[in-house]
Amino acid sequence: MKQQVALWDVFEVELKGADLANPFSDASLSAVFSFGNRQVVAKGFYDGDSTWRIRFMPDTEGEWRFTTESNRPELNGREGSFICSPARPGLHGPVRVRNQFHFAHADGTPYFPFGTTCYAWTHQPLAMQEQTLETLRAARFNKIRMCVFPKHYIYNNNEPLMPMFEVGADGKEDFDRPNAAAFRHLDAQVSKLREMGVEADIILFHPYDRWGYCLMGEDRDTHYLRYIVARLSAYSNVWWSLANEYDFLIDVKPVEYWDRLFHVVEECDPNRHIKSIHNGNPNMNFDHRKPWVDHVCIQNWDVKRTATWRDTWGKPVINDEPEYEGNIPRPWGNISAQELVNRFWITVMRGGYAGHGETFMHPQDLLWWAKGGVLRGESWKRIAFLRDLLEQDVKRGLTPYTPANSRGEFNRISGAHDGDVRYLYFGEHQPREWAVGLPMEDGDYDIDLIDTWEMTITPLEKAPLPVSPPLRGHLGVVHNAGPEAAFGVRLHGKPWQAVRVRTRKS
Amino acid sequence: MKQQVALWDVFEVELKGADLANPFSDASLSAVFSFGNRQVVAKGFYDGDSTWRIRFMPDTEGEWRFTTESNRPELNGREGSFICSPARPGLHGPVRVRNQFHFAHADGTPYFPFGTTCYAWTHQPLAMQEQTLETLRAARFNKIRMCVFPKHYIYNNNEPLMPMFEVGADGKEDFDRPNAAAFRHLDAQVSKLREMGVEADIILFHPYDRWGYCLMGEDRDTHYLRYIVARLSAYSNVWWSLANEYDFLIDVKPVEYWDRLFHVVEECDPNRHIKSIHNGNPNMNFDHRKPWVDHVCIQNWDVKRTATWRDTWGKPVINDEPEYEGNIPRPWGNISAQELVNRFWITVMRGGYAGHGETFMHPQDLLWWAKGGVLRGESWKRIAFLRDLLEQDVKRGLTPYTPANSRGEFNRISGAHDGDVRYLYFGEHQPREWAVGLPMEDGDYDIDLIDTWEMTITPLEKAPLPVSPPLRGHLGVVHNAGPEAAFGVRLHGKPWQAVRVRTRKS
Known part of the structure; x- marks a missing residue:
């Protein structure tokens, strides 16, 4: 049976060679690894004790072949092959x-x-x-x-x-x-x-x-x-x-x-x-x-x-x-x-x-x-x-809320979203009520208060919007115009808190 | 005896005038206040009830004279004088x-x-x-x-x-x-x-x-x-x-x-x-x-x-x-x-x-x-x-330590000095030992640890320099070269601390 190497595992070719004045520099060594018409070159190295090695991480399941190349005849032209089998559990690749x-x-x-x-x-x-x-x-x-x-x-x-x-x-x-x-x-x-x-x-x-x-x-x-x-x-x-x-x-x-x-x-x-x-x-x-x-x-x-x-x-x-x-x-x-x-x-x-x-x-x-x-x-x-x-x-990775894509508040506090989840992080801020960054559409959400230091997660209910902008009768230039969110939340008024909002799957 | 007004206090001229359609705009009023050859103009204002006032804050002790100027005859050409006496205790001026x-x-x-x-x-x-x-x-x-x-x-x-x-x-x-x-x-x-x-x-x-x-x-x-x-x-x-x-x-x-x-x-x-x-x-x-x-x-x-x-x-x-x-x-x-x-x-x-x-x-x-x-x-x-x-x-006002005038550490922590006093403020930093920013010359200092939140002041002793730079035998480019200070201090390893150093008066 042919040698098997799991996907993303190390396949190693070991070669014994002659004594050289400086085996690190006097021998060049590499191998061409082939998968069908695809070719990948891996360099070899001297590992002491007249031993050279070529290591290769296969990235595709199936049969791989290789041929060595060297300026030393005893290291040159060696051939072989192995089967790349499925990845071991827990190994996800580079x-x-x-x-x-x-x-x-x-x-x-x-x-x-x-x-x-x-x-x-x-x-x-x-x-x-x-x-x-x-x-x-x-x-x-x-x-x-x-x-x-x-x-x-x-x-x-x-x-x-x-x-x-x-x-x-x-x-x-x-x-x-x-x-x-x-x-x-x-x-x-x-x-x-x-x-x-x-x-x-x-x-x-x-x-x-x-x-x-x-x-x-x-x-x-x-x-x-x-x-x-x-x-x-x-x-x-x-x-x-x-x-x-x-x-x-x-x-x-x-x-x-x-x-x-x-x-x-x-x-x-x-x-x-x-x-x-x-x-x-x-x-x-x-x-x-x-x-x-x-x-x-x-x-x-x-x-x-x-x-x-x-x-x-x-x-x-x-x-x-x-x-x-x-x-x-x-x-x-x-x-x-x-x-x-x-x-x-x-x-x-x-x-x-x-x-x-x-x-x-x-x-x-x-x-x-x-x-x-x-x-x-x-x-x-x-x-x-x-x-x-x-x-x-999180699936894709978090995209931050910024003053450019959201509201100016995100210069001071932090928040990000990805797919069905969004987070607001208040840090040194300690609001007792909040809305900015919460969903603009009312819907079915799981909302949680996260204490980042105590490492607790506590469900939150929707609450009324804390402040209704724009201010009625305001004559100055209205800043922070438009509704902040579809609903608010009530918090504890202490620092190091975050809020997580997840769209509830039906 | 002539009217007295303390330095930097308010001297007021009150004038009664005629009824006007709009007393706020239909009468112009000011007064020229003179101290020797020096002249200062103060504008008057309408204070309701057919009353105009001119207020003046004398900035020099001695005799001041004034003459009013107005487009309304009943407010024009009034003269007077007062003595500016020393400032009342606790009043230090603008x-x-x-x-x-x-x-x-x-x-x-x-x-x-x-x-x-x-x-x-x-x-x-x-x-x-x-x-x-x-x-x-x-x-x-x-x-x-x-x-x-x-x-x-x-x-x-x-x-x-x-x-x-x-x-x-x-x-x-x-x-x-x-x-x-x-x-x-x-x-x-x-x-x-x-x-x-x-x-x-x-x-x-x-x-x-x-x-x-x-x-x-x-x-x-x-x-x-x-x-x-x-x-x-x-x-x-x-x-x-x-x-x-x-x-x-x-x-x-x-x-x-x-x-x-x-x-x-x-x-x-x-x-x-x-x-x-x-x-x-x-x-x-x-x-x-x-x-x-x-x-x-x-x-x-x-x-x-x-x-x-x-x-x-x-x-x-x-x-x-x-x-x-x-x-x-x-x-x-x-x-x-x-x-x-x-x-x-x-x-x-x-x-x-x-x-x-x-x-x-x-x-x-x-x-x-x-x-x-x-x-x-x-x-x-x-x-x-x-x-x-x-x-x-502090007498003159504090001059900050910065990376430009001191060491790079002052990008991260804060410190300032004025005359015989200097402060280091560590904020979210919590060193157990410190030297950078302390005096470069050994001498007779009062050194205190200040807990900015607990509002306590605790005397500190000089301690050995915590780290001796430059590193002996260091081959890379030596950063933070030169001695940090003449001595160090031992701190408590918690945040919100400051150190105060005062040159002891002999």
Whole structure:
């Protein structure tokens, strides 16, 4: 019986080769995978111990054939085939942009990013990495931002488990020779995340470095990119984040340089995993309109601007760092849980997606944002609650109410709709009655009051419209003219509330 | 003995005249007040009952003389004199712009605006007006925004005590004949505010109107302005606010029209009370750079932009409506007390001034913001606490820390300094340790932790710097380079905290 590989799973060709002076650069290897007349090229890579591998993620059920190509006779012209069988339960395939501002898996399942950040979790002691995975299994995050390279930064002074390149006789890392063991470990962790339904938002470069990884030069950067894309592209849950805080490296890697690195990834990745790049300074966003940027990845605390960012770039907006819950002496890492939950709701209700992080001071510097481990905060449960709410009703993705498409109130409060569901989010506002944004047509609706902090859902009845505009006898220019809605609702007059309205199915 | 009038008090000339068809327009009246060779012209006005008055606020101690001028012989050529004696205790004279972004009374006493809003309080039943004054005596507001005309708006449906113009035989108000009784009442209330140390921010026009006051036409608008300026200019606590939400009247009163009205006020007001104009839509700010605008008066919830507004207009910024504490179904009137206190602190710590308002639903529609009465909220006490803090230490006015003049952190948190005092305000941030913005030189300081909500002040000790930058061995571009401060502080890791540092006097 022919080898079977499930849809979006990893098919791997293993080849043994000759000893080479530098097996990483002295052998070129790829394979052409064919499905009928369709051909897809996947690059191979050296995995140490005279072993080369080619990984391939089939995206179509049926028979696939392949032939290898190499400048080394012992790796060249190998042929084979396999049957791509239906996807394993729970595997929905890589995430793609869908409906302009949103995402879905390849099988069409909507994907709403609710990610967290553990930059250097794969470089911590193995027991702590197990703990991180355990925490992720219990939480409801479905994406994690993580660096390939270890991190040198405040609260990040420990040495990584392994160097990312082989250490030469001189005791220095040889940037021409990736440490296959270190990368195998990364593969394994990405694979575990995939099994848990967590997208791995792989940060390819970052500026927090004492080892020299951010100053290798363009040839080695390109070499490294080809290597990691060959290793990881076949994992369906991979996203490429070209950099964290790319602008902090702008003196050595200018914008055109990042463009070229984007092109290298595009050229090597047969699966076209979605790609973006993350800024540091909120005024130094990348030009996300470039065609090689699939979605907007930013850090910005000013989340009421989310709908504007959608308009600016015309792509899905993920605000991966609307500041973190915590208490460290850095203002990006010390907002209250309530404020982070508020920023998640504002972001989502203005048509974007937000990212979580935790930066609580710890006697051993075990901060989730850097090292993973356990969650110590209060926001993650409320973020899970929001994710569950969305997955219950949203299909296409949320379209925000704005002053341009609705009423001026949506400059101050937030709201969004999709199909049969609409939400209003009041945040720091605490009305006791409300109407604006409720349906203009009377009908059969399920209306609920949502306490975003207490995580309660309470049915609401229709109530009379609170205020009748326009004002009778008003002589000044009448603003906010026209009826606000077909009916109103009565609320509790406290902050952090939302209202959900669903058209009742007959 | 010659008549004595205290500095900045009201000197009044009363004249009886003949019966005229329209005494408001058929007699012109003014007086030239002389102090040595200096001459100041004050306009007179008709006060009903065949009585004309000229009011004058002397700004210099010593002997003043005057001569009246009129087209009516019985009002023309009257002469007199009085002695301007020292100011009464507690009277500091009119408020002027000082130090570009700040204010002071004429005697040099710094004035930090901490105003509230009771638009139509002078049009409510007299007992309620007494209650409003009683409330103001207990609170610590030193400015009130108030309309000349009554208000027609949601929660504002009651008829005013008096029409602002005489009612003719046809039962309609005659906009050519001001109702002297109604204006006398306004004078009296402005005078009471002055005695309490409260500036009267007089709103001359507004769009909330069912009586026709906003559609009188340019001749009558001008006539009315000359009339009210003649009546009120001699009260030292008057500010002129040309309009509330001028942009909601833009169809009938375009921008050039407002410019002309500014010019009328300037022409008639010998005391040059400070003037501004208030927008409705946050994107429709007036061009406050115009020379006839003394200070910026805006409504805008996005208070972290305050330092930018200072830069934009180069004048003092008063954000009179950063949304109100309350629970009505309008998002400008339903933020929590905590959020309004937060917005006050952010505004002040970014070099501006904020205004208070309360909009709690009430069975009889008695909302402070519209009608005065009693305060029902929780923010006003904390705003008083902030005023007291400022008056204790600030002399020139606060200069904000910004990313341009300090470090990037001040995009996220707020801070300001003046002379020997500096403040850091953390808002939704909750660091357990902090350094950025503390003094760069070690020295003898009184350091305090201020809980802005609990209104407590707790001494703090110097602590070691929390994080030592630049990071040793960092290879990426080092951001936030250089020492953060000479020392750090340890905080409580909860929101709504501020730190005050004062150089200890030897």
